[in-house]
Amino acid sequence: MDRILYCLTIEHDLRWTLAAAILCIFGLGTAFRLLVEARSLQRARRREVALLGAMVGGVAAFSTHFVAMQGYDAGGEVRYGVVLTLVSLALGVTGVALGSMLVMVKEGRLYRGLGGLVGLSGVAAMHFVGIAALQLPGRVIGWDPVLAGAAVAGGLAMALLTGAVVYGKSGARFAATCLCAALSIIILHFTAMSAMSVSPEIVAAGVSGPTLSASTMLAVLALMVMGIVAVAGAVAWMGYFSRSSALKQIREAIDAMPDGMAFYDADDRLVLWNNRYDEVNPELSSNLQAGMTFREIIQIGLDEGLYAEAKGREKEWIKERMASRRALSTMMEQRIAGDRWLRVADRRTAAGGIVTVCTDITDLKNDARALAEARDAAQAANAAKSQFLANMSHEIRTPLNGVIGVAQALANTGLSPTQTEMLELIQSSGRTLQVLLSDILDLARVESGRLxxxxxxxxxxxxxxxxxxxxxxxxxxxxxxxxxxxxxxxxxxxxxxxxxxxxxxxxxxxxxxxxxxxxxxxxxxxxxxxxxxxxxxxxxxxxxxxxxxxxxxxxxxxxxxxxxxxxxxxxxxxxxxxxxxxxxxxxxxxxxxxxxxxxxxxxxxxxxxxxxxEAPSAVAAGVAEQTAGDGATVRVLLADDHPVNRRVVEMILAQADVALTSVEDGAQALQAMRDADYDLVLMDMQMPVMDGLTATREIRLHEAAMGLERTPVVMLTANALPEHVAAAEAAGADLHLAKPFDAAELLNLVVALPKAMAKSIAA
CATH class of the missing domain: 3.30.565.10 (Histidine kinase-like ATPase, C-terminal domain)
Structure with a gap:
């Protein structure tokens, strides 16, 4: 350790030592920056930038070595062998290039550590070949193998630590990486220099091969340093240009946004906004200035009368708006003067600022209003169609009932063969019309979802x-x-x-x-x-x-x-x-x-x-098997406003033992029920003065008030839709027989229903 300190303080000029250290840090930092930039580029461009970074790193290590040698006191003149010096430069650049290739192959501590070891190995080879290039007239260089080995081991250890542990993408980690990488070269250089000793040469040897003087070598180093500085400047300029270009593109993108955007700092002061923000807030655009608070901006809007919902309650509205902004509520829709609508969303940034996005949704609101009106019109049209179908069903079934009913009654009279054939044609056509009418009504009910x-x-x-x-x-x-x-x-x-x-x-x-x-x-x-x-x-x-x-x-x-x-x-x-x-x-x-x-x-x-x-244990026998001849005369009340329908029912029931009373509306039917007793009521649903539903309800009330037995009521009507059947049941009707009906079905019902009701009451 004493030998290393002696080498640093006595044998080296500290000014050159400091210059070498600064050059090493600066050069390696430039090389590392190029390698980082290369990772973000495409394959062909990546290789070029990575190679440039490797060359800068190798030249920086080479320049560090020979700048430090300028401050070394060798005890006399120092010359540099050209061939070995160039070989040392090649070794340094090659070693750093190979290390850079390992680092670029794959991201990870292992590859970074291996890259550091390979790069430092190249620098070590460069160092010792560079020392071998020294030519000291009258002196000879000797080595301490222990210190020389320590120099290489210490440099390799520091290079491994730098790549595998210290390296990071943050600014502080990047600076630490540059310092540690430079320190690995400094440890290698000065420890190796302390292992070197210079002693007088016993037998003088001549200078072999072309050599460079110290001053020439200094000029060469100056050119290399200038090259490194130029590359570093280019890298810095590229970084600045890239950031500036990126910021410009971001600004253009923000201005091209279809929505208005404004950025407020942590104190809720306006920092920047895009052109669309001016467009969606034309009443505010002339007053917007950087540094204004959001509270001042909405106050301008209140003064301009922009916010219809705030009129008459400005203070409360401001409190609600500021509270929702602080709470960063998801979205709010705001009505602006002129029947305009804005959707406003606030989002907080990591630094505490707020990004406000305004979207003009006036067209959406108008479209929604138009859709609602169209929906209401469609519903009204559908209701009108349903009413039309119901009316048409009634109007078609009424005359059709007359055609079919009269034909069935006529079939029971004496007819000639020709008349019988004509009657069959009438009945066939009637049945065809009846099927067609049922199909149309079924289709309408299926489409409307009411079936x-x-x-x-x-x-x-x-x-x-x-x-x-x-x-x-x-x-x-x-x-x-x-x-x-x-x-x-x-x-x-x-x-x-x-x-x-x-x-x-x-x-x-x-x-x-x-x-x-x-x-x-x-x-x-x-x-x-x-x-x-x-x-x-x-x-x-x-x-x-x-x-x-x-x-x-x-x-x-x-x-x-x-x-x-x-x-x-x-x-x-x-x-x-x-x-x-x-x-x-x-x-x-x-x-x-x-x-x-x-x-x-x-x-x-x-x-x-x-x-x-499971099959039911017993199935009740139908009342259809009962005949008209096994009981007394059936008293029937018929209420129908259509004279043809009344005549059809009269002709059909004339075939059975039926006493028929006919009236023209529900009021007359109610009065007839009050004046006499009947076994069965055949009630049309749609009649003047009093409809069949009202008349049925009044009959049931009359029976309840007088304590009378329930009289069967059959809705004999052209209103055949399911809602009509349900309405008849709700009014108190017992059965619903749609027109046109079958003559046999009507006869069977008139004879059987009163008896079935009587048995039910007796039971």
């Missing part, structure tokens, strides 16, 4: 047979084979909507019979494959009819579409049945699909959930 499915127990086998039976006669008349097959597992009781299931099946069977001229039509019901772990029922309606192609299949379930869509088509129909059937199937949680080919028949497959139930 609800019931969940009740029913006999699946009986429902399937009933659906098929409606068209069995038509199939036989066309010479078709007609099959109905129900698997034993499916011939059971299930839960579901039997009315809608029969509606789908009858539609499919009707189409199959209609579009088939020869061959067969079959309806099968059997358990289907499980879907999502739940059992299903599979219904298949197959025929040997006209069939259809793939293009037709794609549009077949659309509204008003048929496979036979030509203007010369031979098959009628609305084209609504399949569209409604598919929608009903989906409402049931199932699906409806088909397979077909032109001329090869069709197969329609309905799949619905299978909810099997």
């Amino acid at each position: 609800e499915l019931s969940e009740e127990a029913y006999d699946l086998g009986r429902a399937v047979r009933d659906a098929a039976q409606l068209y069995e006669a038509s199939a036989r008349e066309k010479g078709l084979q007609f099959f109905v097959e129900i698997a034993p597992e499916a011939d059971c009781w299930i839960a579901g909507d039997v009315v809608r299931l029969k509606q789908i099946l009858t539609n499919l069977v009707s189409n199959a019979v209609k579009f088939t001229t020869e061959g067969f039509v079959s309806l099968t019901a059997a358990p289907g494959p499980d879907q999502n772990g739940k059992p299903t029922l599979r219904f298949s309606v197959e025929d040997t009819g006209i069939g259809f192609d793939c293009q037709t299949r794609e549009r077949l379930f659309s509204r008003f579409e048929q496979a036979d869509g030509a203007i010369t088509r031979k098959f009628g129909g609305s084209g609504l049945g399949l569209a409604i059937s598919r929608q009903l199937a989906e409402m049931m949680g199932g699906e409806l699909d088909c397979e077909s080919e032109p001329g090869g028949g069709s197969a329609f497959i309905l799949t619905v959930p299978f909810k099997a139930l």
Whole structure:
């Protein structure tokens, strides 16, 4: 240790020593900065910058060595061998370059530590080759191997520590890295110099090869130092230019933002704002100045009358606004004078400042208002459509009831064959109109979401047979084979909507019979494959009819579409049945699909959930089996304002033992109930003076007040929508029979319902 201190203080000029240390720190700092910059560049550019950093580091180590040698007292003239000096420079640059390559290969302590060791090894080789380049006339250099080894070991240890431990990306860690790296070279140099001794040469040797004098070497070092300074200046300028360019780009980006942005410091004073902030606050833009507080800015807005919600309560509004700003509430919408709207959001920065973002949402508010108005208009239109459908249902069903009812009554009279044929045409057309009307109303209810499915127990086998039976006669008349097959597992009781299931099946069977001229039509019901772990029922309606192609299949379930869509088509129909059937199937949680080919028949497959139930222990016998001849005359009160409907009911009930009293409105029906006793009331719903619902409620009140038995009331009306049925039940009606009705159904009801009610009361 004494030898090292002696070398530093006695054998070296401290001024050159200090200059060498400063040069080493400065040069290595420049090299490290270049290596850091290289990491952020693309591959080709990265190699160039990394190589420049390695060269600067090597030259800095070389210059440090020879600047320190300028202050070394060798006891006489010192000359430098050119060849070995250049070799030492190459070794230093190569060693540092290899170390830099290791550092650039992969981020991590291991690679940084290895890079430090390799770089310092190159510097050590440079040092000893540089010493070998010294030519001292009349003197010879000797070495202490222990100190020389200590010099290399100490430098390597410090280089390893620098790369693996000290290095960091912060400013302080970067400065520490530069100091420790320089210290590793300083330890190497001055410890190695203390290991060197200069003694007189016994046998004088001549100077070999070209050499440089100390002054020439000093000039060369000056050029190297100038190069390092130039590179350092370039690096500094590049850093400044990069930061300046980045700040300029950030400023341009902020100004190009679609939203207004302002930055306030920790004291809530305005620091900067973009152009859009001026645009969304035109009333404030001329008054905005850096250093203004947010409180002063909103006060300007209050003075300008910008904030409609603050009028008459300015102080309270300011407190609320400042409180929300301090709380940094998520977002607030603010109405500005001129029916403008701003969305304001405040966010706090790490330094305690606040970034305020203002977005002009006037167009959004106007669009929302327009959408709300459009929604209200659409709802009003939908309500008007529903009312129109209800009115049209009533108006169409009323005359249709007359056509069908009179035709059915006429069928029971003596007719000639020609008259019978004409009557069948009338009845067929009436039924077609009735189906079309029902389809249109069903489609409207499905689209509006007002069609609800019931969940009740029913006999699946009986429902399937009933659906098929409606068209069995038509199939036989066309010479078709007609099959109905129900698997034993499916011939059971299930839960579901039997009315809608029969509606789908009858539609499919009707189409199959209609579009088939020869061959067969079959309806099968059997358990289907499980879907999502739940059992299903599979219904298949197959025929040997006209069939259809793939293009037709794609549009077949659309509204008003048929496979036979030509203007010369031979098959009628609305084209609504399949569209409604598919929608009903989906409402049931199932699906409806088909397979077909032109001329090869069709197969329609309905799949619905299978909810099997236990069969009821006893099923009550229907009242339909009762006849008109097994009791006394039935007293019936009919209330209907339409004379044709009254006449139709009179002709139908004339076939049974019925005493019929007819009135024209609900008020007359109520008075008739007060004046006489009746077994059954047939009440129209829509009548003048007093409607059927009001009249029914008044009848129930009259019965309750007088202690009379309940008289069955049947709504015999063209109002057939579900809401009409529900309203009738709420008013006190017992049944709802929609027009047009079947004559046999009305006769059966008139005879059976009073007796069934009487038995229920007696029980």
